[in-house]
Amino acid sequence: MSRHEARRRLALEFGATDIVGERGEEGVARVKDLTGGIGADSVLECVGTPEAMRQALHSARPGGNVGFVGVPHEVRVDGEELFFSHVGLRGGPAPVRRYLPDLIDRVLSGRIEPGKVFDLTLPLDQVAEGYRAMDERRAIKALLKP
Template sequence: MVPVHVGYVGVTHDVRLDGLDLFFTHVHLHGVPAPVRRFLPDLIDRTFDRQIEPGRVFDLTLPIEQAADGYTAMDQRRAIKVLLRP
C-alpha cells in the first residue's frame, strides 16, 4: 500500500476525525495554522495597486452587497474563493 499525505492550511471547524480511522490506512494528515491576518493588509494593498493579480485564486466575483451569497457559494463548494467588488 502506498502512503497518502493529506495537507491542509488553517484551523478546521466542526470537523472531527478519530485517529484510529487513519491508523492502519497509511494516510498521513498534516496541518498548520494560517497567519492570514499578518499578511492580509499588504496583500490587499498590492491587489488594489495592481501589483499582483489575484485571478488565479478567485473564481467568483460578486458585488460587496452580496457577500453573504459568496460565503454560501464557498460553503456549498460552488466557489473556491470569492472576490467582492465595491
C-alpha cells in the same frame, strides 16, 4: 477534485493534469486508479467536512501525507485507523504574514494573477449572496467591493 466547471477550467489553465469529479469512496477509487493502485503522495483537504477528510485520508498512499487548511467542522479522526494507515496528518494556522511580502511582490510584478479566481463581483452589503453563490457553485470566489 472538482465538479464545478469553472474551477475545472481554471485548474487546467494553472497546470492540472487530471481532475476527479467523483466523491467519497468513488473519488478514492479514482485517485487510486490514477496512481496505479497506490494512492497520492500528498493530499490537501480544503473543505473541512468529515466526508472530505475521510476521502483525503483514504486517497493518500501509506507513507503519504494529508494537510488540511482552515478549521475542520465536526471532523473526528479515528486514531487507530490513522495509525495503521501509515498516513501523516498535518494542519494548523497558516503563517500568512510570513508569505505576504513575497505574494504582494508577485502580484505587483505580474508574475501571478490572483484575480482569475474572482468570477463574481458584488457590493459589500451583498456578502450573503456572495457566500450563497460560492456554496451553490455559481461562483468560484466572490469579490466584494465597498
